[in-house]
Amino acid sequence: MFRQMSFRQMSTAIAIGVGTLLATGPDAPAQVKIGAVLSVTGPASFLGDPEKKTLEMYVAEINEKGGVNGQKLQLVIYDDGGDANNARTFATRLVEEDKVIAMIGGTTTGSTLAMIPVFEDAQLPFISLAGAVQIIQPVRKWVFKTPHTDTMACEKIFADIKRRNLSKVALISGSGGFEKSMEAECVKVAPKAGISIVHQESYGPRDTDMTPQLTNIKGKADVQAVINPGFGQGPAIVTRNYRQLDIKLPFYQSHGVASKQFIELAGAAAEGVRLPAAALLVAEKLPSSDPQRAVVVDYKQTYERKTGQPVSTFGGHAYDGLMILTEAAKRARGWDKAKVRDEIEKTKGFMGTGGLVTMSATDHMGLDLSAFRMLEIKNGDWTLIPDSGT
């Protein structure tokens, strides 16, 4: 019985193997291979999953319209499960076996940084979908990224605080990776923005009550506004405790909680909280004069129609990456790796879901602060705060 089973399994395996060879063999030259390593499963799956769906959706659409430069695109996606070691292995496989022309992804900063040396050696353009600023600073010739950074979120919040004629800020941040990184960036850019950070508190990722920390902030007479760089359930509890203690100061959350779930969890306490977020979150609320409206509304509706799931900004990063790459290939009139890279660097005035992208030899992300919109929670929903006025 056992013997028979294993024989049958082996023959199936051979059949599948031969089938794949036959399937990919003959028509491969007519296609351009684009590689992607995404964290489709694992702890970062809420990032990687919409990215994968977005890439598959739009590559199919591009191919229906005849491809790019007369060649159809073939997407080769590997799932690193959120593990940077896997990402590196897949990166090598994409270069040596799949012979891809360009790369999109690296869902997490860890995966991206692990893959960078492979693509720099192979000299092929690499557009990362991860957040950290270290990916593009210092500038690496072959590496680009589409998402905005923590630093920009800090700057956006600081700009809003300045507009309210305030300058003394207290930070209460979680001790997770995202929070730590954003806290450090905020402290770094504060002096340049004319903001002084007068008090800092922190809480553990699983803490259930932050009233002691907030009581201390409340007791500091010189604090004028409070920022909570946070992720997960922590910010919702901080927001509730903030209202419980009846602190009247303006309260800012980060883009880490820019989802409807935050409003649900924090409930009535979320009223009046401000936070920076990508335009995608408020696509339909953007005024018709907004130059970004068409792009984000179109992407949001396409994604929600095809997947039946609410849109996320992370899928938007993948959309931007694919479009920047294909636009660059069109301008390069071919798929020569070096020429495509040069054209990506020359991307100018590209309107993506993440904002207006204008890259240069010194800026491989190309976003400015308009990538973020300042939102205020009113009546359990987002409202846009115009950049001018208070």
Place this chain on the structure above:
Amino acid sequence: MAEFLQFLFSGLTVGAVYALIALGFTLIYNASDVINFAQGEFVMLGGMSTVFLALAGVPLPLAALLAIVLTIAAGFALHRGAIEPARDASPVTLIMITIGASIFIRGAAQVVFDKRFHSLPPLLGSEPISLGGATLLPQSLVVLAGGAVIVVLLWLFIDRTLVGKAIIATAANRLAARLVGINTRRIVGLAFAISAAIGAVAGILVTPLTLTSYDVGTLLALKGFAAAMLGGIGSALGAVIGGLILGMLEAFGAGYISSKYKDAVAFLIILAVLFAMPQGLLGRGRVERV
């Protein structure tokens, strides 16, 4: 003064939860010498089941009741399916089994429920109560009152009923208990069920304050275990006192010393106490049975 009160309220609320979890540890430890690291998972199951039953349209009180029943069933299943078959193994092996069970329950919860955070509406509204310059949410009072009711009920049950006496007898001497006709197997199963019920109630009471998700149990179990050790493992009163002290240490540590090191402060003090009193505050020295 207002600050002190605020820290005190925070510490008491958080501490009450730790106390209930420590109580669950104590009960199972007494009946079976096992430290049940799946205790935190009971808290999660209570909260998450209530949330999802309520989402499915079950009225909230009924959802809470069903969630408690479900968690008790899980406690029974844990005993019958994992602990009982290995009853001849050493306590260390059994403890490892409970760790495995906790990982399994967490994984199953990820699939059956989801990976998001959830909340429940508070029992008495969300308008904070002002007290001497500090504020307190009504739900904190509910948690404290619920904790007190559970402790009293448990004490009445253990001290005043025949089944309760049987638990004490089993804890004191398993063989002697069996010789006087106590079904010790059933008693240990009962201890698991009661611990599960206490965990579930704790989970339901705190979810409006602390939110819940499939993985809240891990850290709660760790804190509850620390509280039980501090109070003296095996002592019910010690569990309650240990829990409240741990909550208070965290709150005052964060408030007066530094929020960056509040867990370190709490655990340092626990270490110091255990260094001086290895049996914990109220623990009795155990006599090795020969």
